[in-house]
Amino acid sequence: AQSVTQLGSHVSVSEGALVLLRCNYSSSVPPYLFWYVQYPNQGLQLLLKYTTGATLVKGINGFEAEFKKSETSFHLTKPSAHMSDAAEYFCAVSLFGNEKLTFGTGTRLTIIP
């Protein structure tokens, strides 16, 4: 069975500061890993994904994440936070890209002006 742990249900950063959202996963086989963003009253939008190959993955809106197998981590980062980044972020894992997604409990990101 797969699982995802997101450390920190709420994270606040100042505008222009580094954003770091943490995700650790558990999977019996090499996983597919995802970060999704959810704005209020909206569905989920894919930020980035790791399937195979390069472990540093770049996504939309300046976000990136690094797959570290030895640490079973897939942390999300952005060098400089923008007010528009305020949202809920979910890390997810699946055995294969087309299979069910197992989500973490989410991290609410607040940007301080």
Added chain:
Amino acid sequence: DAGVTQSPTHLIKTRGQQVTLRCSPKSGHDTVSWYQQALGQGPQFIFQYYEEEERQRGNFPDRFSGHQFPNYSSELNVNALLLGDSALYLCASILVQGGGVYNEQFFGPGTRLTVL
């Protein structure tokens, strides 16, 4: 190109009633998954439909059932509603291809169900 659409956007029911939620997948997609997102939680997988058959199922009781139509649209039915069924119900669609090809799942905006 329309994305994934869901109806209705909001719904209020009382305990014991039955509800049907609807999802139209993104054009060209043949597989639909349903997720339940309780307040303050991550989405939980309910089930996935492919070729009008339930392909995978999460840990949800039989009160939750679904259907997929020949045009790939899908319905989620919940019987004997409980207060705990109050949640945002998300539909996701994908084109499933063989050979381990990965395709992105696209999510709809969800249906907010409130059970009183």
